[in-house]
Amino acid sequence: MSQKIRVAVLYGGRSGEHEISLRSAASVIRNLDRSRFEIVPIAIDKQGQWHLVDREFAEKEAQGSTLSIPAAALPVVLPPDPARGKGKAVFVSLKDGSVAATAEAVFPVLHGPLCEDGTIQGILELAEVAYIGCGVLASSVGMDKDMAKRVARDAGIPIVPFVLVRAGRWQKASQEIRAEVKRELGFPCFVKPVNMGSSVGVHKVKTEADFDAAMNDAFQYDTKVLVEKAIAAREIEVSALENREHGEPARVSVAAEIIPSHEFYSYEAKYLDDDGAALLIPARLLPEQLATVQQIAVKVFEALECEGMSRVDFFLDKVTGQFYFNEVNTIPGFTSISMYPKMWEASGLPYAKLLSELVDLALERHRRKLALKREK
Ligand SMILES: Nc1ncnc2c1ncn2[C@@H]1O[C@H](COP(=O)(O)OP(=O)(O)O)[C@@H](O)[C@H]1O
Ligand SMILES: [Mg+2]
Incomplete structure (x- = not known):
């Protein structure tokens, strides 16, 4: 053996x-x-x-x-x-x-x-x-909500309008920033630390009067804070997996929908409240909506130079029907009830097989890398 x-x-x-x-x-x-x-x-x-x-x-x-x-x-x-x-x-x-x-x-x-x-x-x-999973580049770009959005935008992927605020500028020009946010995005808006997850430090700001407190809280977690236009949206996710044929477009799963029972998919809804959200797999989408969101997920995977795997999260605007790329999770949750493996299961790839595929992809990539020349 x-x-x-x-x-x-x-x-x-x-x-x-x-x-x-x-x-x-x-x-x-x-x-x-x-x-x-x-x-x-x-x-x-x-x-x-x-x-x-x-x-x-x-x-x-x-x-x-x-x-x-x-x-x-x-x-x-x-x-x-x-x-x-x-x-x-x-x-x-x-x-x-x-x-x-x-x-x-x-x-x-x-x-x-x-x-x-x-x-x-x-x-x-x-x-x-x-x-x-992803290499250094995609991992760090994927973690940085500002960089990920800029790269996606450059690839023609729709994103929600945002304003990036750095800590130094916030300390000096909060009034100017507030005015800019009001003019460019309006209220409600979302405030989030750039390099976090699990909705830590994320706030839905309904009025101008609540803006500063949300910003100050978000700046506890990061030196860059993203302010985003709030979208009345359904939250849709897709699992992406590198193609076995190197260089071919990523494989994508069926989509899932998250329906938070809170004001938004907050930390409390994610982890503290057992009924914080309903998770629908597959998401109730029209075939053409599914095709669209899968196509964008493939594009995101490629634009961000993802390897191995990524969960790609979207907003689906309830009013206009537009999909917006929200974020990638380069190491998505892998618990038995996590969305990434669940979406694959629902797409015909069971958990154990998914893991085997991921290991094989990693070994394959390693071989390819070792074969590269380091100098002339
Ligand atoms: N622009 C937005 N419009 C509407 N809801 C948003 C927006 N940005 C974030 N949210 C809500 O906040 C949650 C957490 O934000 P997200 O950007 O996904 O950060 P995290 O990395 O912490 O999951 C989302 O799942 C969604 O419920
Ligand atoms: Mg999220």
Whole structure:
């Protein structure tokens, strides 16, 4: 029997989405095809320390809905030492410098800043290992709502009108900015930190009088804040997956619709309220609407240089019927009830097969990259 491919599953992380990641990773570990893969569980605690977790322990825990990081887990690092790894990930014990584990591919099941934004991907690039999902560029552009919208706009993809505000300017010219927002966008508008997720720091601002408080709150999370025209919209999502044929357009799933029971799809609606939103898979769309949104999702995947996977989120204007690209999630939720795998399931690609595809795509990309010349 040929040897199994070792897949290091990275989970936890330093973002506010640490707990979601533990749930996503439990599902990933539970569903990875054991006939092909062996799991190497690597947990990143909230301080940023990486740990090798006992495999049996993680496998057992993954039968439930979430994972923990045992105090006894061995602290490890992944040094940027390609010569040592020879294409594999080599996790080194911080205790005695010995090799604690190796893996042929790394699956970052991490969400949010310092996880999904190209930083972890940068470490994996330096270590020269195969990893699942988007590279450094798409990860960081995808995390930055301002950059993602600018790139999409340049590719002719419809986006909601916005004004970008930097912290320095807000401190000096808040009155001028308020006037600009009133003139360009009007109220209600949405205020959001550029590099966050989970609706943290997102506000629907109904009147001019509420604008400053929303901005000040958003600036607690980031130095760039996006102010967007509020759209009376349905929220539609599509899962995109890199094509097996390199260079061909991404594969896209059926669409899903999120119907928040709150004023908008806020943090509370997402995580605190069990009935915070209804999730419809497939979304109730006309065939031509589905075709349109899938087409735009493919375009977004390409424009943002996505690789592997991405969930692409849209607004569908209830009045005009126009689709607007809202954001990409380059490492979407992977819990058993998460939209990305659910949409694939509804499109005929079961969870375990989806994971196998993602690993295969990562290994394939790694091979292609290693074959490139580095100098003349
Ligand atoms: N321009 C907008 N018009 C209407 N609703 C919006 C707008 N921007 C954001 N929202 C609402 O806020 C939620 C969170 O915003 P989003 O940009 O998706 O940030 P996050 O990355 O935190 O999910 C959306 O799901 C939607 O409910
Ligand atoms: Mg969102």
